[in-house]
Amino acid sequence: MKTLQVGLGSRSYGIRIGRGLLESGWSGLPENKRALIISDSNVDPLYGDRCQDALSALGWQVSREVVPAGENSKSIQCLAGLYERAVEAGLDRSSYIVALGGGVVGDLAGFLAASFLRGVRLIQVPTSLLALVDSSVGGKTGVNLPQGKNLVGSFYQPDLVLADLACLDTLPPREYVSGLAEVVKYGVIWDAAMFGRLEKERQALLDRDDDVLSAVVARSCEIKAEVVSVDERESGVRAILNFGHTLGHAIEAVAGYERWLHGEAVAAGADYALRLSVSQKGMAAAEAERVRALQAQLGLPRMTHPDIAGLPWDALRRAMGTDKKTVAGTPRFVLAEKLGAVNFGCEVSEEDLERAFREG
Numbered sequence: 001m002k003t004l005q006v007g008l009g010s011r012s013y014g015i016r017i018g019r020g021l022l023e024s025g026w027s028g029l030p031e032n033k034r035a036l037i038i039s040d041s042n043v044d045p046l047y048g049d050r051c052q053d054a055l056s057a058l059g060w061q062v063s064r065e066v067v068p069a070g071e072n073s074k075s076i077q078c079l080a081g082l083y084e085r086a087v088e089a090g091l092d093r094s095s096y097i098v099a100l101g102g103g104v105v106g107d108l109a110g111f112l113a114a115s116f117l118r119g120v121r122l123i124q125v126p127t128s129l130l131a132l133v134d135s136s137v138g139g140k141t142g143v144n145l146p147q148g149k150n151l152v153g154s155f156y157q158p159d160l161v162l163a164d165l166a167c168l169d170t171l172p173p174r175e176y177v178s179g180l181a182e183v184v185k186y187g188v189i190w191d192a193a194m195f196g197r198l199e200k201e202r203q204a205l206l207d208r209d210d211d212v213l214s215a216v217v218a219r220s221c222e223i224k225a226e227v228v229s230v231d232e233r234e235s236g237v238r239a240i241l242n243f244g245h246t247l248g249h250a251i252e253a254v255a256g257y258e259r260w261l262h263g264e265a266v267a268a269g270a271d272y273a274l275r276l277s278v279s280q281k282g283m284a285a286a287e288a289e290r291v292r293a294l295q296a297q298l299g300l301p302r303m304t305h306p307d308i309a310g311l312p313w314d315a316l317r318r319a320m321g322t323d324k325k326t327v328a329g330t331p332r333f334v335l336a337e338k339l340g341a342v343n344f345g346c347e348v349s350e351e352d353l354e355r356a357f358r359e360g
């Protein structure tokens with residue numbers, strides 16, 4: 001097991017990464033607590049019992065609640081039901097919410113923990129690749145409104161992130177590849193050497209080779225932890241984690257959330273950000289092409305995919321205007337000068353935005 005630390009003063013916490021942690025990774029927790037495990041209808045049948053058994057072995061009184069798998073569960077309605085369950089389970093402020101699942105469960109259960117009784121303890125147990133390398137670390141929690149994604153939420157750090165790599169064995173291939181988009185992102189925004197390793201080890205990564213995967217998950221978490229430690233609430237450098245997300249979120253919204261998975265949309269958004277990086281920041285076209293090539297080899301879509309290039313520009317531009325990182329209707333981009341070196345808060349003229357979409 002490898003342990004990383006997210007350094008946030010009194011709110012610091014560990015990320016434990018390894019295989020089999022659902023059974024053996026819980027050491028150091030207090031005894032005789034109450035917990036409510038929240039999971040989804042895909043993950044609970046696979047891992048719910050193991051998680052419950054491990055916590056019961058600590059003398060904990062454990063209840064479980066299962067929400068339907070999918071983004072629709074990240075809703076106020078679903079959250080309202082979970083508050084009822086938390087009351088029924090007799091949770092007090094020293095009790096734990098355990099978020100067992102992908103990013104949907106992590107965000108939903110995380111916000112439940114942040115808001116129930118003005119805050120109870122939280123353990124994130126990520127089971128999708130996206131959740132392991134991204135959403136379980138950093139404390140963003142929340143739910144969607146019909147008007148948009150993640151419009152209600154808070155920053156709320158967990159006590160512990162337990163990242164059991166064995167959970168990835170059952171993750172469907174498309175979900176796995178979608179998570180790889182965020183891994184590539186860390187290479188682009190922070191660590192050119194990691195990017196080079198991803199290029200070399202891409203087949204092993206696709207094969208879910210144990211050693212390669214655990215190194216990649218650990219390095220991704222390390223980068224996220226480092227960024228979050230210096231800017232917990234995204235007033236500055238944390239914005240670089242949004243590389244590819246400005247157009248990515250717009251693609252998700254305009255194409256409909258069913259069409260593209262988050263990482264797929266982010267990969268196409270990264271393709272767009274690379275076009276802008278070349279035209280605005282002088283990034284070498286060959287370096288931008290390396291990123292596109294790696295994404296494509298991993299099975300991620302390019303911007304030229306007909307279901308993306310064919311989306312109406314006006315609708316995408318409007319959607320970018322409602323992004324949370326937009327200032328007064330002007331979207332701000334994360335753009336690269338070269339691999340591993342990016343700028344955030346970049347403004348681009350309307351003309352250049354449209355040209356990059358249409359012409360590349």
Ligand SMILES: NC(=O)c1ccc[n+]([C@@H]2O[C@H](COP(=O)([O-])OP(=O)(O)OC[C@H]3O[C@@H](n4cnc5c(N)ncnc54)[C@H](O)[C@@H]3O)[C@@H](O)[C@H]2O)c1
Nearest residue numbers: 042069070102103104105127128130131135140167170171
């Ligand atoms: N909080 C953050 O910082 C942050 C960052 C990025 C994304 N997000 C959010 O994360 C969500 C997307 O997360 P996601 O991609 O994990 O989606 P998800 O939670 O819907 O999981 C994807 C699918 O995989 C299934 N699954 C998860 N783990 C599995 C496993 N081990 N075996 C088999 N099936 C498994 C789930 O049931 C689901 O069907 C979005 O709501 C997004 O807004 C949050």
